[in-house]
Amino acid sequence: MKFWKNTATIDALVPDLLNTVDAADAEMAVIGSKPIDLTAMPNLKGIFKCGVGTDNVPFEEAEKRGIEICMPSEQTKRYIFEETANFAVYLVFRMLFNEIGEVDGWVKQSRGFLGNKKVLILGQGNIGSHVTRKLAPSVEVMTFDVLQNSMDELKGLIQQADVISLHVPLMDATTGFMDTEKLSWMKDGAALVNTARGPVVDEDALFAEIESGRLRAAFDVFWQEPYQGKLKQFHPERFLMSPHVSSNCENFLTGLASDFVAFEARLNG
Structure with missing residues (x-):
């Protein structure tokens, strides 16, 4: 799986995210709170959201292109x-x-x-x-x-x-x-x-x-x-x-990492 990201939220827990590609080659986008441009990602299969805010998640465009979106699981959301x-x-x-x-x-x-x-x-x-x-x-x-x-x-x-x-x-x-x-x-x-x-x-x-x-x-x-x-x-x-740390607790980050691994496996499925 080839990754593109605009956040380093779970880098310490998912070493694979230390190796990323340009947007044009990405198969999965890992996003934080910044907006993304799906038109620059022709090969995208999935979007993994590191957080619960949805204002920067392109649901409609992703649905049209068959791109799967993964938000945090219920347990992970409880922590945040x-x-x-x-x-x-x-x-x-x-x-x-x-x-x-x-x-x-x-x-x-x-x-x-x-x-x-x-x-x-x-x-x-x-x-x-x-x-x-x-x-x-x-x-x-x-x-x-x-x-x-x-x-x-x-x-x-x-x-x-x-x-x-x-x-x-x-x-x-x-x-x-x-x-x-x-x-x-x-x-x-x-x-x-x-x-x-x-x-x-x-x-x-x-x-x-x-x-x-x-x-x-x-x-x-x-x-x-x-x-x-x-x-x-x-x-x-x-x-x-403070540097946007309100949800930055270890349990939330660990939960996100687990959600990411499960999502990657599903996309590779």
Whole structure:
């Protein structure tokens, strides 16, 4: 099997992926979160997706050409849902405990009671619902999902939130969802957490808010990766960055590797 890839997610567990070919010769494409051009792959038999996001998976074109697509198995997805939710919760708490004082000079800073803090979870799918469940014992959780709520409710929820955590898929309707208007609804000192997809937030609008000092943010996903954009200058004080590691746990990677081996065997079948 000849491989082409745009991610190194499982390279350490699947040595065969260290040897790749040009797109034109590829029989299997191993993809992460970046888009692919199937027109450049005339010999492709299968696509293996290292993750659960589907915004860059060309389902319709693949079906027309008889190209098989393999998404993570249910067991592997369980790891990514849980661990991404765990990481999102960690970032939420990082934002809530952002200012605690300084060791130099032993300066202590008081804070409000955690139980009075309000966290808005935007999206109640596989990951957002896990985040809601995990945060509920510690803070006041508010939720919004387009399948469960009216858009008329959104402004009031955003205005109340101390932290907003994004868990919406990337599609035409959600690109730039958190725009200048919605960010302006956030109260002074509030924080935005994004473990979904970078483009669901308008980068220029967020830059203006971060630069002004009015808002803070913690992002694990970006508009381009690796991210070298203008918001990087505010890391870590006002724009906390991590290199897209929310699902990067050993169990998930091992599960992906097993799924890959099974998929390769099926294609070779």
